Amino acid sequence: MSEKILEVRNVSKTFPGVQALKDVSLDVHEKEVLALVGENGAGKSTLIKIISGVHKADSGEIYYLGKKVNFKDPTEAIASGISTIHQELNLFEELTVAENIFVGNVKGFSFSKKKAFKVVSELLDSLKFNIRADEKVKNLNTSEKQLVSIAKALFLNARIIIMDEPTATITEYEAERLFEIVKGLKAKGVSVIFISHRLEEIYQIADRVAVLRDGELIGVKHITEVDREELIRMMVGRKIEEMYPKFNRPEKETIFAVENLSVGTFVKNVTFDVRKGEIFGIAGLVGSGKSEIALGIFGHLPANWSKMVLNNNELQPSKNMLEHGIALVPEDRKKMGLVLELDVTKNIVLQNTNEVSRGLHISWKKAKVLASEEVKKYSIKVTSIYQKVKTLSGGNQQKVVLAKVLRKTPRLVMLVEPTRGIDVATKVEVYNIVNRLANEGVGVIFISSELPEILGLCDRVLVMHRGRSMGILDRHELSEERIIKLATGVDD
Template identity: 65%
Template sequence: MLLKVEKLTKKFPGVLALDKVNFELESGEVHALLGENGAGKSTLIKIIGGIHKADEGKIYYKGKEIAFSNPSEAINNGIATIHQELNLFEDLTVAENIYVGNIRGNLVNKRQLIKKAQEILSKNKFNIRSDSLVKDLNTSEKQLVAIAKALSLKSKIIIMDEPTASITEHETKNLFKIVKELKKKGIGIIFISHRLEEVFEIADKVTVLRDGKYIGSGNVKDFTQEDLINMMVGRKIEDMFPKYNAPEDEILFSIENLKIGKMVKNVSFEVKKGEIFGIAGLVGSGKSEIPLGIYGYMPAKWDNLIVNDKKIKKIKRPDEALKNGIALVPEDRKSMGLVLELDIMKNIVIQNTELIEKKGILFWNKAKKIAKEEIEKYSIKATSINQKTGNLSGGNQQKVVISKVLKRNPKVVFLVEPTRGIDVGAKVEVYNIINKLANDGNGVVFISSELPEIVSLCDRVLVMHRGINMGVLENEEITQENILKLATGVDI
């Protein structure tokens, strides 16, 4: 047994994060760690990786009891964690990132460093130059740098936290080839993902946590997706993709010849009242830039923009978009949607101050009332309205973003990757919010890289390829095959 966790317990103020949790990992095994946001996954890997200390329980590594006091100690003993938000130095080279913190002596031979790093990259068939600057790499290449760093340290355990959250399907396949090669070398991999289809493709075993408790483990082949979902959420989810909106003929939003730099070229579309309108495309297609341009985050031009029968000439800033009935739930909730250091209450009212302000005075009692109502309305799991949003799970952070955006009662809402990095139960809650939003007479623009979401939820789908609108699919035309054809530049 490479790693064994016995009855691990960890408490934070007001939260029992882990409650007598068990976990085991063999050499040459991919062990998936599953659970909803807030289930305890992150706490467990942070204890294994030396970031947190357990209050109770034991960890055995290669047969010996261990309790690392810091991440460096874990790394030096062969346990590396590749976090979802990669901890790389953007302005340094690949070689420097691989060996930073792992260089002995005071003098660094840069040429030798580049050569040694290239040997690791070539040996593992990583198609990256070791003298490249990290800031010039795409997300999947940066992940390979993080893996190469772990291999340079001769790691026996590599923890991968949501490694496919920000990469394409093609890049995911390449990553899985690398994972299989790491298995052959006897490396044990703890794999965390919210995408169950990936678990069945790459993992040998699975452990499920719920509300900080150990629910069960076993061979992946002995479970179905429904089994794992039931274990994670503690209930049966009847419909993974609920859909009950009813589009009308009235056009709420229309735009003609939208241009955003070289990324979006003369794109036109319209959204009906009560419609869930999808925008799909591969990474770099321009799909994510469309809402940023319309919302005022990026310089954009158009020939004609009409929202709720009102013609809009320009939108230079997000506040102008909001005043015109356009709202955005951004792709990156942590940097664009929330102020992580502020509590839930302040995040909800920060762009809705008119609700609590009178003659220049902010009435915080009213803010508290609004925050409590929103927490209840969206089932946000938190200790109180004063809990920092940075300490919430991903799913609950997303609900706070949605709450503050919808508090403005917009006519058209753009949701960009709204279910990225959140658990199965929270995804269904977001889908229900989207349906209700449409049924309340709004127009919803749903932008996602998850094709099952697009196919199941959308009434019509615009497909982007290299900044161009390849066509709008309707009804039975909306299939994964048709979307992928158009997304790769092939007419259907």
């Protein structure tokens, strides 16, 4: 039995209207990977924020290296050797990658840009992250930013590294590299607390798994003594019968087609069509251009095409695709999906004002009904429909995006990483919604880095590699291996 490096004892934490943690006690051992799992809003992030000095517990204690600690802020925790990659990435957009990695990590070190660049370049190379140290963070996409945050946490020689959904925004392919790194850290004596909604990852790298439900610790198990089914039951309190429900019926008729789509420098000459009732998948690595396809079609990125047809109408590039019946569930929910400072009701209603207003007057009574319906439909965990979106857990924020975008049934919906950060039970709800949309005759473009859901859900899959289409696979041709080969460009 290895030594305890960290002990959480009887920790409770209440936010206005919700008890996020109830008397949680948990040990972290030396040289272990401890996975922390649970549904959206279960309290995972709150627990690690208490450990890392972001939040104060209402009651309970934390012991680190045998001593009681009371970090007054994250800097103190970092200095003591507890390094955290938070779910909401805290990077400075205007600074370079190298500067971001140095900021807050280096004390009493005369900061030289040249030196920082060199050190960080080497670090990124050794991690095989394909990112330039002198690139400004604002020019990176979400996944690349995630990689920068990982590099930043690794830069410090921490005893404990906490990762809050580090793989949510990177592909399995890149996650593999991260796991190699985690194994290396473990061998060096570092303990890792790892939060993820992807159970296959938990089985791949965790030594033990701790389950939170509604703020309570349900149990801690050695990974070898708990199977997937039991783990899910511990998390959601019931059994899930079908992980990838599929009941859509693709028809022959085409609902959407685009020819020779190019989007900035990201996407070149991509052609595909989507049939009525079909769930059309787009797969590819980070940087392959798969999400840019959606952004280009929607008008968020400059795009052109030789022909685009939706429901027999030819469409020209426009910034107002929503009016033409195209909806986008974006990847970056903070930038494009949500107004964090506003409450849940306003966020849902803002894109659906037609339902609740007459002229310029918004009926807040109607808005209340509408928001309550959506909160129920997507089982969004809120203390009230007037809770500010920024205080929702990560997964629940994503559900608000889905609710507001899908309320007005579009003709074509493009979902970019729609289940990112969403717990297992809710993923199944999202898949059901996607099936239902398809059956209602909506064209569905499903863009995802998670191969299991692509394989489980899609009728055909276009695979992107470096901005180009590597081909479209039919359902009977789909396999993880086939997609990875195309996505990495090794297929000949």
